[in-house]
Amino acid sequence: MSQPTTYNLSARVMHWGMAFLLFSMLFAGLAMVQSLQPWHLTLLGLHKSFGVIALIAVMVRLIIRLRTATPAMPDSIPALQKRIAHASHWLLYAAMFAMPLSGYFMQNAAGRPVAVFDLFTLPAVMPVSLPLYGFFREVHALVAWALIALVLVHIAAALHHGLVKRDGVLQSMTGRKK
Amino acid sequence: MLKQKPSALPLRYAVIIGAVGGLGALLFAVAGGLGQSSVTAQDFVNLQEGNNPHLGFRRAHAKGFCIAGEFVSNGSLQPYSIAPQFAATSTPFVGRISIAGNNPTAPDLNAPVRSLALSFGAGSSRWLTAMNTPPVMAVGTPEAFYQQIQALSPDPETGERNPERIQAFFATHPETQTFRNWQAGYTPTASFASEIYHSINAFYLINENGDRQAVRWAAMPTISSNEELDSENVNALQNEFFARVEAQPVAFDLTFTFANDSDDETNPTVLWPEDRQQVVAGQIVVHQAMPENEGNCNEINFDPLVLPKGMAATADPILRARSAAYAESYRRRAREHFLNSSLQPSPQKESENSQ
Numbered sequence: 312m313s314q315p316t317t318y319n320l321s322a323r324v325m326h327w328g329m330a331f332l333l334f335s336m337l338f339a340g341l342a343m344v345q346s347l348q349p350w351h352l353t354l355l356g357l358h359k360s361f362g363v364i365a366l367i368a369v370m371v372r373l374i375i376r377l378r379t380a381t382p383a384m385p386d387s388i389p390a391l392q393k394r395i396a397h398a399s400h401w402l403l404y405a406a407m408f409a410m411p412l413s414g415y416f417m418q419n420a421a422g423r424p425v426a427v428f429d430l431f432t433l434p435a436v437m438p439v440s441l442p443l444y445g446f447f448r449e450v451h452a453l454v455a456w457a458l459i460a461l462v463l464v465h466i467a468a469a470l471h472h473g474l475v476k477r478d479g480v481l482q483s484m485t486g487r488k489k
Numbered sequence: 490m491l492k493q494k495p496s497a498l499p500l501r502y503a504v505i506i507g508a509v510g511g512l513g514a515l516l517f518a519v520a521g522g523l524g525q526s527s528v529t530a531q532d533f534v535n536l537q538e539g540n541n542p543h544l545g546f547r548r549a550h551a552k553g554f555c556i557a558g559e560f561v562s563n564g565s566l567q568p569y570s571i572a573p574q575f576a577a578t579s580t581p582f583v584g585r586i587s588i589a590g591n592n593p594t595a596p597d598l599n600a601p602v603r604s605l606a607l608s609f610g611a612g613s614s615r616w617l618t619a620m621n622t623p624p625v626m627a628v629g630t631p632e633a634f635y636q637q638i639q640a641l642s643p644d645p646e647t648g649e650r651n652p653e654r655i656q657a658f659f660a661t662h663p664e665t666q667t668f669r670n671w672q673a674g675y676t677p678t679a680s681f682a683s684e685i686y687h688s689i690n691a692f693y694l695i696n697e698n699g700d701r702q703a704v705r706w707a708a709m710p711t712i713s714s715n716e717e718l719d720s721e722n723v724n725a726l727q728n729e730f731f732a733r734v735e736a737q738p739v740a741f742d743l744t745f746t747f748a749n750d751s752d753d754e755t756n757p758t759v760l761w762p763e764d765r766q767q768v769v770a771g772q773i774v775v776h777q778a779m780p781e782n783e784g785n786c787n788e789i790n791f792d793p794l795v796l797p798k799g800m801a802a803t804a805d806p807i808l809r810a811r812s813a814a815y816a817e818s819y820r821r822r823a824r825e826h827f828l829n830s831s832l833q834p835s836p837q838k839e840s841e842n843s844q
């Protein structure tokens with residue numbers, strides 16, 4: 312059976328939905344840790360709630376990814392470049408998991424409940440500990456910058472395929488007209 | 490595949506560089522403070538920690554010790570709040586008694602402000618409160634508080650406070666008057682157990698109908714103490730408290746003051762009139778005191794915006810500013826403990842021996 316030329320609809324919806332969510336999370340995170348303004352409390356609450364949504368979303372997305380066929384990259388792309396492209400996708404997944412998990416764990420280590428939209432509170436899976444908080448807090452910040460770097464390269468590559476090479480790779484994620 | 494016109498190529502590259510570069514630059518700018526008001530949490534903590542931060546310690550209220558005990562509620566706040574702490578029951582707490590300042594070895598008796606911080610309950614009923622001896626803040630915004638600390642700090646060159654700068658600050662901030670009146674009339678007592686500790690900022694109690702009542706609270710002492718302490722001993726107050734708790738529990742009445750419609754619950758610089766309704770919610774009973782390295786208060790960030798269901802934060806700008814500043818101080822000291830596991834949370838054992 313031949314491989315599809317585009318990611319299937321669910322994969323595309325997850326991709327673009329999460330791209331929007333993750334950028335919002337990054338901007339919110341970077342701004343709120345500096346702010347002494349009254350909106351800090353509100354934004355922090357939203358950040359944690361949507362962060363948990365992002366964790367659930369990336370789990371769903373991984374399952375979709377593992378269970379559906381992905382489009383073949385065009386033959387014009389050298390084998391090494393294909394491998395790098397694949398590796399970068401898995402690194403993106405690693406970062407998409409590490410962000411919300413480190414956020415959740417740091418809140419556990421700080422002894423602070425993670426409430427999702429006031430609906431329910433996640434259980435603590437980590438003991439309260441100052442060095443553990445220190446670790447996960449720094450991981451949260453470092454992985455955020457790693458994610459930013461990866462995504463910027465990722466976007467540059469996607470646009471390069473779409474605008475310069477025009478080899479159908481960008482369309483594999485945007486969808487194409489039948 | 491379409492053949493593209495070569496002339497369009499530079500433009501296409503420009504689009505890519507513009508899009509990626511623009512996005513990167515925007516993220517970088519936001520991380521660097523784009524859109525922030527004049528003072529950020531990092532600026533604040535930089536100012537508080539000074540030029541030689543004490544690694545591993547809180548950047549404010551650095552010197553303190555852990556306490557543990559229970560809050561014995563009498564149930565009288567139940568009509569006003571659904572927080573489980575206010576049912577007629579007793580809730581264990583972990584807490585911390587401290588003095589203001591960034592120096593973990595500062596002499597107890599020189600501190601202008603003494604503090605009591607408490608943590609009760611878990612999960613969605615967790616409540617953290619950090620209280621100080623003054624009943625009001627001198628100023629009502631984080632920006633003005635930043636200027637106040639700047640004005641009160643010793644001059645880096647002379648090592649002395651600059652009275653003119655202090656005068657100038659107070660002259661341009663008439664809202665400091667209530668605080669200064671309190672300061673003029675306040676005599677520190679001879680024990681942490683005989684001080685009044687105020688929430689200063691106001692909060693809302695919320696009952697099962699969703700009604701909100703603005704309140705402030707204070708831990709009121711149940712004993713008085715004016716005995717002479719050894720002014721040479723840098724740990725005079727700590728030692729006194731440890732000995733006192735050893736002998737018998739130390740109790741405070743947790744007293745709530747209810748605002749009227751005419752009171753502005755978002756302004757921490759004004760006292761509410763004396764005739765406001767007061768409700769004693771129960772007693773804070775301290776059973777144990779231990780150095781930070783033996784207790785479990787050091788890992789707590791007493792962020793006053795961690796409130797149980799049944800309580801909520803007012804829009805008081807000082808209250809809202811505390812959360813991000815505490816988190817920045819917490820981040821720094823936690824990182825230092827992660828990187829250097831031999832950091833001791835509390836030096837008081839050594840200083841006791843060296844007396």
Ligand code: HEM
Nearest residue numbers: 336337340341359362363365410411414415425452455816
């Ligand atoms: C995809 C998910 C997430 C992303 C992209 C993200 C991103 C960020 C970023 C960029 C920061 C600022 C870091 C800094 O500048 O040092 C931040 C801070 C923070 N994040 Fe997240 N985050 C995510 C999920 C979560 C989750 C699930 C939680 C908790 C349940 C969480 C809790 C926090 C907290 C509490 C802070 C502030 C820490 C402080 O005040 O020092 N985050 N986040």
Ligand code: HEM
Nearest residue numbers: 326330333334376396400403404462466469470480481484
């Ligand atoms: C936070 C932002 C983003 C993340 C985390 C992300 C992540 C990913 C991941 C993990 C894949 C692999 C397919 C999958 O499993 O879903 C992928 C594919 C893709 N993404 Fe993104 N993406 C982001 C933003 C963007 C943006 C803004 C663009 C467009 C400019 C883009 C264009 C593409 C394209 C064209 C593919 C298909 C590439 C291929 O199969 O070789 N992505 N993305």
Ligand code: HEM
Nearest residue numbers: 547549550585604606619620621688689791814815818819
């Ligand atoms: C904008 C105003 C304020 C700022 C920026 C500020 C800043 C700080 C910081 C950075 C810490 C150290 C946190 C940590 O590392 O855990 C701290 C601790 C503390 N603050 Fe504030 N503070 C402010 C107002 C207040 C007020 C109004 C009160 C009293 C009602 C207060 C009482 C305390 C207490 C008691 C502690 C020590 C808590 C403990 O034992 O851990 N602060 N403050």
